[in-house]
Amino acid sequence: LAKTTQPISMDSYEGQEVNITCSHNNIATNDYITWYQQFPSQGPRFIIQGYKTKVTNEVASLFIPADRKSSTLSLPRVSLSDTAVYYCLVGPSGSARQLTFGSGTQLTVLP
Amino acid sequence: NAGVTQTPKFRVLKTGQSMTLLCAQDMNHEYMYWYRQDPGMGLRLIHYSVGEGTTAKGEVPDGYNVSRLKKQNFLLGLESAAPSQTSVYFCASSPAYNEQFFGPGTRLTVL
Numbered sequence: 592l593a594k595t596t597q598p599i600s601m602d603s604y605e606g607q608e609v610n611i612t613c614s615h616n617n618i619a620t621n622d623y624i625t626w627y628q629q630f631p632s633q634g635p636r637f638i639i640q641g642y643k644t645k646v647t648n649e650v651a652s653l654f655i656p657a658d659r660k661s662s663t664l665s666l667p668r669v670s671l672s673d674t675a676v677y678y679c680l681v682g683p684s685g686s687a688r689q690l691t692f693g694s695g696t697q698l699t700v701l702p
Numbered sequence: 703n704a705g706v707t708q709t710p711k712f713r714v715l716k717t718g719q720s721m722t723l724l725c726a727q728d729m730n731h732e733y734m735y736w737y738r739q740d741p742g743m744g745l746r747l748i749h750y751s752v753g754e755g756t757t758a759k760g761e762v763p764d765g766y767n768v769s770r771l772k773k774q775n776f777l778l779g780l781e782s783a784a785p786s787q788t789s790v791y792f793c794a795s796s797p798a799y800n801e802q803f804f805g806p807g808t809r810l811t812v813l
Binding site: 625627632633634635636637640678691692693694695 | 706737742743744745746747761792794801802803804805806807
């Protein structure tokens with residue numbers, strides 16, 4: 592199983608771009624990288640998924656270098672409502688058994 | 703679409719009592735999952751199912767049983783509740799790739 596390492600917490604201010612990096616040194620060839628967001632008292636919500644290079648959707652970008660040993664979730668112009676825990680997961684697409692949620696990164700957006 | 707729903711939302715049990723948590727999804731997803739989340743921690747996979755009539759153990763299966771008699775429902779049972787099973791339980795479903803859709807959670811307290 593690919594183990595992931597993320598910062599425990601990060602602070603940012605409204606309107607700034609936030610980058611959260613996840614380390615996954617033993618990522619396998621068929622592993623994808625997926626990020627989830629969780630607000631207090633709610634279930635996690637899918638943000639973005641990628642395999643290599645860059646993926647962008649309406650809420651975030653995911654940057655994956657060529658060696659795929661790390662990835663960076665980028666949130667543009669954060670607001671107070673982006674305060675949440677962000678989880679980085681690594682695993683094969685379609686494999687339920689091998690997805691592991693670590694402790695995540697608590698992002699706090701300050702006014 | 704209601705997405706993923708969980709019943710009940712809250713429950714208090716005494717040690718040794720039994721109960722069943724119900725998860726229902728209306729997205730015709732093949733995969734369903736049960737997780738538990740303890741305070742300040744990430745989610746841990748209890749059991750999962752890759753299709754109707756199938757179940758498999760996750761990371762922390764002891765003390766729990768599951769059944770998937772219908773594609774849309776996934777039941778989690780506690781035969782003899784223990785205080786260590788006090789937690790928030792999340793159900794999720796997904797098609798055969800990583801994006802999981804989570805329910806709102808069930809907060810269980812075992813006294």
